[in-house]
Amino acid sequence: MTTRIKALALAAALGTAVIVPSLAIAHGDGPKDGKRAEYMEMRFQQMDADKDGKITAAEIESFHAARFAAADANGDGKLSLEEMDAARAEQRQERFGRMIAKLDKDGDGQLSAEEMPMRGERMMKLDTDGDGAVSLEEMKAAKGHHGPKH
Incomplete structure (x- = not known):
């Protein structure tokens, strides 16, 4: 395969890996408990680079390319299982951080059993x-x- 074809295949795979979950969220298969709209708005704001209230194909492509580059720790243009696992761990850290910020009633940065839903x-x-x-x-x-x- 030529380098261009490899790059296009990689971009297509990356786009699918990121866009399909976004579509799943839009169709009710993403975060539950009324969080879907909140999650979609957060993701939209991240993609709307010029903050005009709309996302273009170029903004979506740029967003996903940046996420891929951030996950590609060794810069080889490929995601290994370890790199994907590390990227997922970062996402969990962010999600749990938001959860703690929302539920932590005493402000100690931790959740007690009483603070958990x-x-x-x-x-x-x-x-x-x-x-x-x-x-x-x-x-x-x-x-x-x-x-x-x-």
Whole structure:
């Protein structure tokens, strides 16, 4: 393959790796619990380089190229499993940092059990027969959901 074809294949793979998750978010397969709109707005703001309220193909391409370059720690134009894992770890750190900032009521930079959202109440909303317990069948019926929608 020529260098140009390799570059185009890499760009296509990168675009797919980043755009497909964005489309999934837009269609309801991304962050749950009402966070989808917040996440989409954050991602949009990151891509809107000239801050005109619109994102062009060039802005999207630039955004994804920058993300790829940032993940390509050794600069070889390829992402290894280790580089992809490190990039994902950074994303988790950012996400957890936002979570702590939002939920940390006492401002100590950590989450206590009391500051963590209670999941039991949400899970109990899966109890469709009202018997006070969630059966495997009720969980399966809610398949594809990370809890009931409010």
